[in-house]
Structure formats: structure tokens, C-alpha cells
Amino acid sequence: MPLVKRNIDPRHLCHTALPRGIKNELECVTNISLANIIRQLSSLSKYAEDIFGELFNEAHSFSFRVNSLQERVDRLSVSVTQLDPKEEELSLQDITMRKAFRSSTIQDQQLFDRKTLPIPLQETYDICEQPPPLNILTPYRDDGKEGLKFYTNPSYFFDLWKEKMLQDTEDKRKEKRKQKQKNLDRPHEPEKVPRAPHDRRREWQKLAQGPELAEDDANLLHKHIEVANGPASHFESRSQAYVDHMDGSYSLSALPYSQMSELLNRAEERVLVRPHEPPPPPPMHGAGEVKPVPPCVSSTTGLVENRPQSPATGRTPVFVSPTPPPPPPPPLPSALSTSSLRAAMTSTPPPPVPPPPPPPTAALQAPAVPPPPAPLQIAPGVLHPAPPPIAPPIAQPSPPVTRAAQVCEAVPVHAVPPQAEVQGLPPPPPPPPLPPPGIRPSSPVTVAALSHPPPVLHPPPTTIVPAPHAPLMPPSPPSQVIPAPEPKRHPSTLPVISDARSVLLEAIRKGIQLRKVEEQREQEAKHERIENDVATILSRRIAVEYSDSEDDSEFDEVDWLE
Amino acid sequence: MSVQEDPVQREIHQDWANREYIEVITSSIKKIADFLNSFDMSCRSRLATLNEKLTALERRIEYIEARVSSGARAG
Numbered sequence: 266m267p268l269v270k271r272n273i274d275p276r277h278l279c280h281t282a283l284p285r286g287i288k289n290e291l292e293c294v295t296n297i298s299l300a301n302i303i304r305q306l307s308s309l310s311k312y313a314e315d316i317f318g319e320l321f322n323e324a325h326s327f328s329f330r331v332n333s334l335q336e337r338v339d340r341l342s343v344s345v346t347q348l349d350p351k352e353e354e355l356s357l358q359d360i361t362m363r364k365a366f367r368s369s370t371i372q373d374q375q376l377f378d379r380k381t382l383p384i385p386l387q388e389t390y391d392i393c394e395q396p397p398p399l400n401i402l403t404p405y406r407d408d409g410k411e412g413l414k415f416y417t418n419p420s421y422f423f424d425l426w427k428e429k430m431l432q433d434t435e436d437k438r439k440e441k442r443k444q445k446q447k448n449l450d451r452p453h454e455p456e457k458v459p460r461a462p463h464d465r466r467r468e469w470q471k472l473a474q475g476p477e478l479a480e481d482d483a484n485l486l487h488k489h490i491e492v493a494n495g496p497a498s499h500f501e502s503r504s505q506a507y508v509d510h511m512d513g514s515y516s517l518s519a520l521p522y523s524q525m526s527e528l529l530n531r532a533e534e535r536v537l538v539r540p541h542e543p544p545p546p547p548p549m550h551g552a553g554e555v556k557p558v559p560p561c562v563s564s565t566t567g568l569v570e571n572r573p574q575s576p577a578t579g580r581t582p583v584f585v586s587p588t589p590p591p592p593p594p595p596p597l598p599s600a601l602s603t604s605s606l607r608a609a610m611t612s613t614p615p616p617p618v619p620p621p622p623p624p625p626t627a628a629l630q631a632p633a634v635p636p637p638p639a640p641l642q643i644a645p646g647v648l649h650p651a652p653p654p655i656a657p658p659i660a661q662p663s664p665p666v667t668r669a670a671q672v673c674e675a676v677p678v679h680a681v682p683p684q685a686e687v688q689g690l691p692p693p694p695p696p697p698p699l700p701p702p703g704i705r706p707s708s709p710v711t712v713a714a715l716s717h718p719p720p721v722l723h724p725p726p727t728t729i730v731p732a733p734h735a736p737l738m739p740p741s742p743p744s745q746v747i748p749a750p751e752p753k754r755h756p757s758t759l760p761v762i763s764d765a766r767s768v769l770l771e772a773i774r775k776g777i778q779l780r781k782v783e784e785q786r787e788q789e790a791k792h793e794r795i796e797n798d799v800a801t802i803l804s805r806r807i808a809v810e811y812s813d814s815e816d817d818s819e820f821d822e823v824d825w826l827e
Numbered sequence: 828m829s830v831q832e833d834p835v836q837r838e839i840h841q842d843w844a845n846r847e848y849i850e851v852i853t854s855s856i857k858k859i860a861d862f863l864n865s866f867d868m869s870c871r872s873r874l875a876t877l878n879e880k881l882t883a884l885e886r887r888i889e890y891i892e893a894r895v896s897s898g899a900r901a902g
């Protein structure tokens with residue numbers, strides 16, 4: 266239904282009650298009608314004045330713009346005539362060092378704000394009944410919010426969106442920082458790569474001896490390529506970790522041969538290193554494609570068949586477009602899961618504890634539970650037998666529980682030596698948004714079970730405080746949530762570390778409180794700086810998400826200056 | 828009888844005349860209102876076109892200024 270902008274006031278000319286005691290009623294009606302006509306004319310003139318006023322304002326602003334444009338054109342014409350014969354481009358450095366041209370993209374925003382309401386509509390709005398005067402209670406509130414905001418808040422959705430965008434930018438930034446750190450850590454990984462190539466080269470040398478067998482090399486490569494392409498999703502995350510070129514789900518066949526061989530070598534290396542894993546089969550390609558691999562790889566046996574396709578199954582929902590686990594927007598969860606998988610992939614001492622993602626995306630962590638443990642296998646000697654079979658039962662309980670369970674699983678792998686517990690602390694980075702209160706009770710339990718009350722876990726700041734108490738009695742709560750092997754580990758580690766742990770916990774508590782205050786201050790400062798500028802918020806968000814990591818700081822400065 | 832009817836008739840005739848007069852006035856008010864609305868719409872559309880052209884011109888000028896000024900810097 267269209268909203269009427271201007272209404273001529275006396276709508277009905279003669280729909281009025283006639284006063285009593287009048288003899289000539291017809292005349293009376295006529296006079297009343299004429300009077301109403303005059304009133305209508307007056308409101309019409311008022312609205313006409315309003316219409317012309319709006320048009321005039323717009324045209325006036327255009328006149329300013331046209332004048333400034335005229336001046337600029339004049340200046341330009343002068344400078345162009347001066348330029349041409351004299352100047353020439355001097356050095357290449359000048360060309361490269363100059364700031365790239367960026368046209369000023371002014372976007373229309375805040376279009377339907379209260380301030381942009383046209384005057385006639387504002388008048389119509391004023392005629393309406395006012396909301397109850399809850400703002401008189403504002404001085405008596407502790408949290409400083411306006412009383413009326415709890416009754417009706419017109420800016421509610423915009424504030425919500427703004428918070429979400431800012432949070433997402435923070436998360437993305439931290440992910441990228443983590444990636445940078447991993448980039449720094451990556452030099453360790455290539456050390457493992459050289460192992461496999463030697464084997465292959467020896468094989469090839471052996472095979473190359475006989476020209477009859479030369480064809481088998483090509484066949485082998487094809488099979489490797491098939492295998493690699495099959496669990497394409499399976500390899501994607503690894504390729505992202507190992508080969509920085511790839512992004513998202515691309516066919517491996519698009520890669521140059523050198524990268525292909527690298528990937529294949531790593532695939533083989535994984536096959537070699539993964540003896541104990543009881544993996545589930547990948548739906549993508551049956552064991553048929555996997556079978557050709559065993560004959561190629563000498564050290565592996567029937568293991569390759571079992572090559573867990575739990576990682577593949579786990580991954581396909583995450584990476585391949587049909588994501589069975591429903592809700593959150595695909596880019597977010599995939600990004601988060603890739604980040605979590607990248608986190609899982611670091612073979613360096615800091616255990617690959619994935620960052621605690623926001624609860625909605627936590628649902629995706631359930632299928633991702635098998636994958637992270639799989640890459641853990643790469644760390645020599647560190648094997649995780651449990652996860653894949655346990656993955657399905659874990660998928661059912663509440664997401665944060667599963668997420669925490671996954672973290673628990675990931676961590677205890679490294680936590681077997683008690684030292685790893687301390688190492689486990691330098692952990693997961695960023696504070697995700699506050700999980701709904703219903704989930705809170707479960708999270709401290711699982712967090713406690715971790716026995717590193719991740720000090721950085723902000724969202725449940727209050728829950729972290731009770732968490733330190735919980736670790737002292739880990740067995741009962743975690744047993745419901747965490748698979749069997751874990752509680753056994755905890756009691757074993759408990760008596761050894763309990764004293765150190767209490768001290769540690771107190772320090773952590775203080776650290777949490779301190780950091781909580783710091784973060785709050787930071788956020789408040791940021792919120793003061795940030796105005797309701799949709800364009801900058803969105804541009805920042807998009808910049809963080811899609812740009813290379815190094816561009817972030819540039820963008821931020823630019824945005825702040827804007 | 829006609830003498831009795833005349834004043835009533837006269838009144839009714841008068842009333843009809845008045846109503847016709849009022850009707851003429853109200854129909855012209857409606858015409859004015861229609862004219863104002865259509866004028867407003869057409870003006871807005873023209874101003875929007877103008878706005879587009881202005882924005883395009885501004886961007887082109889910015890670009891040209893950047894090109895020209897960089898040439899000036901090189902010198």
C-alpha cells in the first residue's frame with residue numbers, strides 16, 4: 266500500500282453535522298462546503314510550497330556542483346594547454362612509486378534514516394500517538410542505556426548489523442594474522458617433503474631401466490592425479506596449507522605439473538605416515554581409485570584402501586558446495602573451517618587448536634571433526650586413532666560441545682606429554698561473539714575439560730571464572746561430552762600438575778579479567794571512532810576478507826582517514 | 828400551489844447552482860493537485876538525470892586531473 270505523502274486536510278466538504286435551529290439548511294451546507302474548499306486550498310498551497318521547496322533545494326545543490334565543475338574544467342584546460350609541449354615522463358620510479366588513482370566512490374547510505382524523513386511525512390508521524398515516556402527512567406539506569414530502547418529501538422537492526430560486520434572484520438584479521446604466523450612457521454614443513462621424492466625417484470629410476478615399463482610411469486601419474494583429484498576437497502585444505510597458490514575448491518588438474526607432483530608427493534607421504542588410522546571411505550571415489558596407489562607406494566599396504574575418507578567425507582560437506590550441515594553462509598563457514606583446518610595443520614609444537622568459531626558456525630565443526638585429526642597425523646609419531654569413529658556420535662550433541670570436543674580431541678593428542686599442556690596454552694586467538702546463554706553452561710564444562718581455560722576465550726568471560734573450578738573435577742562432566750579416552754588422560758595428568766595448575770589458573774583468571782577490560786576499552790574506543798558509515802564498514806569488511814593480508818593495514822588507514 | 832412551490836423551487840435551484848459552483852472549484856483543486864504531483868515527479872526525474880550526468884562528469888574530471896597533474900609532477 267503506498268504511503269500518502271501529502272494529504273489535503275479537509276477531506277470531505279460537507280460531511281459535517283449541521284448545527285440545529287437553522288431554517289435554510291441548503292444554504293448552510295453550501296456555506297460549509299465553501300468554507301472547506303477554502304481550507305483545502307490553503308493546505309494545497311502549503312504542500313505546493315513544500316514540493317517546490319524540495320525541488321529547489323535539489324536544484325540548488327546541483328548548481329553548486331555545476332559551478333565547481335566549471336571551475337575545475339577551466340583550470341584543467343589551462344593546465345593542459347600549459348603542459349603539452351614541455352613535460353615528459355622522466356623515470357620509471359616515478360611511475361611505480363606514485364599512488365594509484367582511485368576515484369572517489371561516494372555511496373548513498375543511511376537512506377531511510379529518521380533524519381532524511383521528508384517534512385510532510387514527519388508531520389504525519391508527529392500526529393501519531395507517542396510511545397510511553399520510558400526515557401524518564403534513563404537517569405536511574407545503571408548500564409547507561411536509554412529506557413526507551415528496551416521498548417522500541419529504531420536503530421536496532423543497524424546496530425546489530427554493524428556489530429556483526431565489525432566482529433567479522435576482527436575475526437578475519439586475526440585469521441590472517443594466524444596465517445601469517447603459519448607462513449612463518451611453514452619453513453618447517455618442507456623438511457618432510459624431501460622424503461617422498463627420493464622414493465619416487467628411485468622407483469622411477471628402477472622403472473626407467475626398462476623401456477617397456479616406461480608407460481607405467483604415465484599410468485602412475487594419472488592414477489596419482491585421479492587420486493588427488495578425487496579427494497580434491499580432501500587435499501584442498503592441505504594445499505592451502507602447503508601451497509599458498511590455491512584458493513577454494515579448484516580442480517587440481519589446473520595446477521602446473523610441479524605443484525601437482527608436490528601435492529602427490531605429500532599425499533604419498535601422508536599415506537606413508539598414517540599407518541594406524543582407521544579411516545572411513547570417501548564417497549567421492551570408491552576404493553577403486555585408491556587402489557592403484559598401493560602398488561605404487563612400496564611401504565603402504567592395504568592401509569591405503571582404508572585411507573580415510575572420513576577426512577574426505579568430513580571435508581566434502583565443508584568445501585564442496587552442497588553442504589549438508591545447514592545454516593550459516595557458505596563463505597563464512599568454509600573460511601572458518603579452512604582456517605580451523607589450517608590451524609589444525611601446523612605440525613609445530615603449538616597444538617593446532619582451531620579458533621573457537623561463533624556458535625552458528627560451530628555446527629559445521631562437527632563434520633570437520635574428522636578432518637582436523639587427520640592432518641594431525643602428519644606430525645610424525647603423533648597419531649590419533651579415536652576421532653573418525655567417534656565423529657558421528659559427536660555430531661549430535663550441541664555444536665559448541667562438539668566444537669569443544671573437537672578441540673579436546675585435538676589437544677589431548679598433544680597433551681599426552683604433560684608439557685604439551687603448557688604448550689597448548691598459546692592458543693587460539695580471537696574472541697568470538699557471545700554465544701547464547703543456553704550454551705554457556707556447557708561450554709565452561711568443556712572448556713574446563715580442556716584444562717587450559719583458554720584465557721583468550723572472551724565471550725564467556727563470566728563462565729571462564731567458574732571454569733577454573735571445574736578443571737579440578739574433570740572426569741564427571743567431560744565424560745558425558747568427550748569420548749572415552751580423554752577422561753582417562755585427565756586423571757593421569759591431574760595429580761602431577763594440580764599444584765602448578767592452581768597457580769596457573771589464578772594467573773589465567775587475572776589475565777582474563779585484565780584482558781577483558783583491555784578489550785572492552787579497545788572496543789569502546791573503536792566504537793567512538795567508528796561512525797555510522799555503512800560504506801566504510803562494508804569496505805573494511807570486504808577488504809579484510811578478500812584482500813591479501815598485507816593490504817589490511819593500508820585499507821584501515823585509508824578508512825580511518827576517510 | 829406554484830406560489831408555495833416557488834420559494835422551495837427557487838431554493839432548490841439556488842442550491843443546485845451552488846453545488847455546481849462548488850463542484851467546479853473542487854475539480855479545479857484536484858487538477859491543481861494532479862498538476863503539482865506530476866510536476867514534482869517529472870522534476871525529480873530530470874534532476875536525477877542531471878545528477879547522473881554531473882557525477883559522471885565529476886569522475887571524468889577527477890581522472891583527467893590525476894593524469895594531468897602526474898604529468899606536471901614529472902616535470
